[in-house]
Amino acid sequence: MSEENWTTVIKPKNKLLEINIKELWDYRDLIALFIKRNIVTQYKQTVLGPLWFIVQPAMSVIMYMIVFGGIAGIPTDGVAQPLFYLAGTCLWQYFSDCLSRTSNTFVDNAGIFGKVYFPRLAVPVANVVSNLLRFGIQLGLFLVVYAVYALFGDPGAHFTWYALLFPVLVLMLAGLALGFGILFSSMTTKYRDLQVLFSFGVSLWMYATPIVYPLTIAKSKFWHGISVHKLMCFNPVTPIIETFKYGFLGCGEFIGWRWLVYSFVFMVVLLALGIVVFNKVQRSFMDTV
Amino acid sequence: MSTAIEFNNISKLYRLGLVSTGTFAHDLKRWWTINVRGKEDPYLKIGEANDRATKGESDYVWALKDINFKVEQGDVVGIIGKNGAGKSTLLKILSKVTAPTTGVIKAKGRIGSLLEVGTGFHGEMTGRENIYLNGAILGMSKPEITKKLDEIIDFSGCERYIDTPVKRYSSGMMVRLGFAVAAHLDPEILVVDEVLAVGDAEFQKKAIGKMQDVSRGEGRTVLFVSHNMNSIRALCYHGILLEKGSITAAGEVADVVETYLKDYRDTTHRVQTVITSSMRDHNRSLKVKFLSIEHEKGNDLYASDENIILDIIVEAEKAVEQCRINCTIRTPDGLSLCNNSSSSFFNISFGEKKRLRYTLKNPGLTIGNYNLSFSVGIGNMESGETNFDVVTNAVTLEIDKPRKDANNYYLKWDTHSWGYILMQNTLEELPL
Structure with a gap:
């Protein structure tokens, strides 16, 4: 019998770069159903339902206004406080939601993964996509607040052409979250130590990203002789957030294509690395999870 | 007839005990030996035969050791053995849930595995939604499920509840729905693990009938694990007896079952x-x-x-x-x-x-x-x-x-x- 007749070959180890994107595509119906499941089941048996999508950022914004705007007196680049905080919190919420959902992929789905095979990547991909709904609704809230300010007051903000980069920014944010998430979930199947780090790491990360303050205030600050502004730009999320704010609010100044490209390359490399590691781990994680 | 599945030297090593700093030390040593010094995995050598009852020297056991066999197309093979003989591990490897430690399995056609019914059911979703979800998890495409939807609902006998969230179902109904989806999966090779043990008598009869249709009528290859010798005898043509991770008998189903039972009869442990x-x-x-x-x-x-x-x-x-x-x-x-x-x-x-x-x-x-x-x-x-x-x-x-x-x-x-x-x-x- 000739070798070509075999359609399935199960071996101990795959080649490092043997990544079956085609297989993932074959299971697109499954991804679609996972997305539907995530969305449909999220707020079942709650009274407010999807309204919670709006309550969450609204509460956060009020809190930020009191703590950072009021008590700490951190400026918002002349933009109305609710708008400034809402812009940051919408993006960050999407990023951290995706990250925390995908970082538990293996542990949360051990039950299904232990019983049937399908490309494991379908689960994190579906999570990142289904979170877009919530992001969309929150972005809607942002635009409504923006419109209200524009009609009845002074938003202190204006659109710039950089707003057209929006789809790319979302893609980058999703890619980063997916990359970090699957890398994390692959590393935590056997040793759960990193999960402990993760839970407080994400909240610390938010303060390293210009969410509740503008990047401009770091402009002329130095820490042990290093420019804080530059240091913060190395955080791959910073250029995304800053570009979004510059595009939609026109506040501060454009961070520069150099940093945006850096962030994009960072995302691509991270995602590739994440997929390679994830692919390696998925083959035997059932024995160690 | 041609070969549908071929197992070549399949082995699976498991580590016993807890995952802790000790495991981390082993992982480091393994990584050092394989990747830096370019030698073989040091822990593969110290694996022991998988004997559940006796205390072993090593932390590593071979759940399966050098499994070699071929399955002809259209054959129904029963895999029997005591608890812990390696039956489920074998099926898990075949369904790609976990990778073998050594060896290669080659197969022709899509492998559908049924290690559990109703995998991935979500309590908040209706029966109909869960049919789609479960079907997709098992590898069916959406149009394929839509085509068979009526048949599946009919087979499950849950038509009345099909638009109710499955969390309101009785456990029996959940199983029926799960099996109904699985029974309408159309893989060339079907891998089944003791799912017939669930459900009431009427449904079991239906399930066995469906399995028989699949193998006899449609010429599919089926691998079936069960502890129920009667269903093994009724369904299978050939049998494989696993003991402590190795094949100890293979051949006509009646002979293999007899070997297994004889072995069981001769054991001297007193109940x-x-x-x-x-x-x-x-x-x-x-x-x-x-x-x-x-x-x-x-x-x-x-x-x-x-x-x-x-x-x-x-x-x-x-x-x-x-x-x-x-x-x-x-x-x-x-x-x-x-x-x-x-x-x-x-x-x-x-x-x-x-x-x-x-x-x-x-x-x-x-x-x-x-x-x-x-x-x-x-x-x-x-x-x-x-x-x-x-x-x-x-x-x-x-x-x-x-x-x-x-x-x-x-x-x-x-x-x-x-x-x-x-x-x-x-x-x-x-x-x-």
Whole structure:
């Protein structure tokens, strides 16, 4: 019998770069159903339902206004406080939601993964996509607040052409979250130590990203002789957030294509690395999870 | 016929014990040896045969060791073996849930695996939504499911509840729905793990029928794991016997099952049931109580015409004369079939322990599982009875063949119309 007749070959180890994107595509119906499941089941048996999508950022914004705007007196680049905080919190919420959902992929789905095979990547991909709904609704809230300010007051903000980069920014944010998430979930199947780090790491990360303050205030600050502004730009999320704010609010100044490209390359490399590691781990994680 | 699946030297090593810093040290050493020094995995060598009962030297065991076999297209192969023999590991490797440590499996066609029914069901979603989700998880495309949707709903018998969230389903309905989806999966190779053990009798019949259609009618290859020798015999053509991770017998299903059962019969471990207070019916004075009941022959498999010999140890807290033992045999559903009081009596003095051999002669039970309950007491029908100790379902035994010397089996004994007792008889010709 000739070798070509075999359609399935199960071996101990795959080649490092043997990544079956085609297989993932074959299971697109499954991804679609996972997305539907995530969305449909999220707020079942709650009274407010999807309204919670709006309550969450609204509460956060009020809190930020009191703590950072009021008590700490951190400026918002002349933009109305609710708008400034809402812009940051919408993006960050999407990023951290995706990250925390995908970082538990293996542990949360051990039950299904232990019983049937399908490309494991379908689960994190579906999570990142289904979170877009919530992001969309929150972005809607942002635009409504923006419109209200524009009609009845002074938003202190204006659109710039950089707003057209929006789809790319979302893609980058999703890619980063997916990359970090699957890398994390692959590393935590056997040793759960990193999960402990993760839970407080994400909240610390938010303060390293210009969410509740503008990047401009770091402009002329130095820490042990290093420019804080530059240091913060190395955080791959910073250029995304800053570009979004510059595009939609026109506040501060454009961070520069150099940093945006850096962030994009960072995302691509991270995602590739994440997929390679994830692919390696998925083959035997059932024995160690 | 051509080969559908080929297993070449499949082995699987598992590490026992907890994951901790010790494991991390092993991982470092393994990584160092393989990647830096370019040698073989040091832990592959120290793996031991997987014997559940004995304490091993090493933390590593071979759940499977050098499995080699081929399955022809259209064949139905039953995989049998005791708990922990490696059956499920084999199926897991075949369904790509986990990777083998060494070896290669080659297969022709899509492999559909059914290690569990209703995998991925979400309680908040309706039956219909879950059919789509479960079908997609098992590898069906959306149009494929839509095409079969009516058939699936019909097969499950849950039409009325199909738009209700499955969290409101009974566990039986959940299983039916799950099996209905799985049964309509159309892979060239189907891998099934004991899913038939669930559901009620009617549904089991339906499920077995569907499996038979799949293999006989449609010429698909099926690998089937079960502990139920009757369904293995009824469904499979060939059998593979696994023991401690290796194949010890392979061939015609009847031969392999016989090898397995013979091995089981010959094992010398004694099935001793120690009577604990939770098994007792408490509203009695324990003047005489059961301590333990054990099968004299050493296991719980019997032929219909075989005497069931039980060794019973009793202890007295008061001196009692003219004691008798009584035994009731019931089906697993609790239907009482027959009862028997010992035909002779024993006397026992204060604090004394006695070992009694109680023989149930030629009980004539048909193939199946039975529960035995016992009581010890005094009296008879005329004078009234007093039981000192009653233990319910203390012993479970299985009748697996009609005659001690028989090698042929009933494929299916229809208890609904034939009952539970296989009567012994003679037929002779007499002069007119």
